[in-house]
Amino acid sequence: MQMSRIGSPSVGMDEDSGAGHALSDFLLQLENYNPSIPDSVVAYYLNMAGFESQDPRMIRLIALASQKFLSDIANDALQHCKMRTSSQINQSSKNAKGPKEKKYVMSMEDLVPALQEYGISAKKPHYYV
Amino acid sequence: MTENTEKPESSCDARRRILNIAVSTVLLETGFESSDRIALETLTEVIQCFFTEVGNSAKSYCELTGRTEPVLGDVMMALINMGISVQGIEQYAARPKRHVIQPPQQASVPRTPAMLSAGSKAKPPPHIPFHLPPLPDPHAYIRTPTHKQPVTEYEAIREKAASQKKDIERALTKFLAKTSETHNLFNTDDNQVYPLIACKPTFPPYLSCLLPTDQVFDFDELEYHFQVANRTEDLPADKKDQSDNEGDNGGDNENSSQPEIIDIPMSSPERLKSGG
Numbered sequence: 588m589q590m591s592r593i594g595s596p597s598v599g600m601d602e603d604s605g606a607g608h609a610l611s612d613f614l615l616q617l618e619n620y621n622p623s624i625p626d627s628v629v630a631y632y633l634n635m636a637g638f639e640s641q642d643p644r645m646i647r648l649i650a651l652a653s654q655k656f657l658s659d660i661a662n663d664a665l666q667h668c669k670m671r672t673s674s675q676i677n678q679s680s681k682n683a684k685g686p687k688e689k690k691y692v693m694s695m696e697d698l699v700p701a702l703q704e705y706g707i708s709a710k711k712p713h714y715y716v
Numbered sequence: 717m718t719e720n721t722e723k724p725e726s727s728c729d730a731r732r733r734i735l736n737i738a739v740s741t742v743l744l745e746t747g748f749e750s751s752d753r754i755a756l757e758t759l760t761e762v763i764q765c766f767f768t769e770v771g772n773s774a775k776s777y778c779e780l781t782g783r784t785e786p787v788l789g790d791v792m793m794a795l796i797n798m799g800i801s802v803q804g805i806e807q808y809a810a811r812p813k814r815h816v817i818q819p820p821q822q823a824s825v826p827r828t829p830a831m832l833s834a835g836s837k838a839k840p841p842p843h844i845p846f847h848l849p850p851l852p853d854p855h856a857y858i859r860t861p862t863h864k865q866p867v868t869e870y871e872a873i874r875e876k877a878a879s880q881k882k883d884i885e886r887a888l889t890k891f892l893a894k895t896s897e898t899h900n901l902f903n904t905d906d907n908q909v910y911p912l913i914a915c916k917p918t919f920p921p922y923l924s925c926l927l928p929t930d931q932v933f934d935f936d937e938l939e940y941h942f943q944v945a946n947r948t949e950d951l952p953a954d955k956k957d958q959s960d961n962e963g964d965n966g967g968d969n970e971n972s973s974q975p976e977i978i979d980i981p982m983s984s985p986e987r988l989k990s991g992g
Binding site for chain 2 (some may be wrong): 624633639653668694697698708709
């Protein structure tokens with residue numbers, strides 16, 4: 588399959604049209620990097636939506652984008668978690684592990700506000716209904 | 717957080733589990749030690765919806781321009797439309813510590829071995845395309861007879877019938893000699909060498925020749941009549957005498973007798989009349 592370059596960039600890429608091409612070139616050449624999500628799983632879900640591509644690099648690009656998206660959400664949730672635990676640590680006098688508690692547990696309390704910033708509202712019931 | 721992906725009942729369970737693993741990997745990289753189950757499931761759901769959305773959107777952009785195969789630009793448009801910055805992807809790919817170790821993909825489920833296969837499947841003829849399924853076992857469509865053609869020559873059949881008849885007679889006589897009374901030719905007590913089937917002489921010997929019998933067509937029907945129709949236990953006493961007198965054949969008095977008495981040709985000698 589021929590990878591044809593998009594000659595006229597779309598509206599949103601006016602200022603970084605060069606960067607967009609560079610990005611595409613870079614990622615197209617980044618074949619040795621394997622994202623965490625296997626290609627076949629990503630391809631399966633894309634096929635379910637109607638997107639089929641014979642080029643594995645595009646699949647990897649989408650996998651990478653999803654991974655970045657996840658890591659952004661996770662970082663935001665980590666910030667929330669740190670804010671919450673740091674206020675508790677300041678109150679507790681004895682702390683053997685140092686200034687910060689090392690173990691962070693991701694819970695819904697941290698995740699929901701993080702998702703809220705991305706426009707995803709996740710309202711889970713507290714008990715089975 | 718290593719998880720073993722076991723063989724699931726449905727295929728989407730495996731992919732879901734793999735997504736769980738991938739999400740766990742990302743969380744590990746971020747710095748979390750553990751997470752709630754419900755948070756993990758939420759993030760897996762998020763990522764699944766992400767794939768669906770990107771796929772759908774990219775396909776729509778692609779078809780909008782009249783193409784059928786999506787290109788990089790379609791994917792980029794879809795990502796931008798969703799609000800995901802494309803510059804950050806490159807930086808993210810080059811991050812220093814990244815977990816690229818993933819459990820390898822499961823091998824496909826082994827095909828069930830061909831059971832009940834008799835013989836080798838025949839090669840398809842050249843006019844059949846190669847992508848069609850192979851031919852079934854040859855016994856499914858080829859019929860071979862299970863026995864030889866029997867001999868139809870007259871001489872052979874006659875000979876076979878004659879030998880069978882001889883065998884039958886020999887076998888039956890041996891059987892009778894073993895089970896019924898035997899007659900001994902020699903003057904020994906126990907005779908096993910040459911047993912003869914004992915002949916039971918009737919008295920007088922010439923009786924069967926003197927008594928003419930009707931031609932019997934069906935012995936079963938005859939026996940039925942003899943047993944049922946000619947029962948004398950239920951008849952009153954006077955009719956019993958009459959049935960005794962009418963029991964022989966050839967008598968002219970039967971025409972005037974009661975019609976329910978059936979003529980029995982075989983009668984005991986006591987009932988014999990002088991004219992028989």
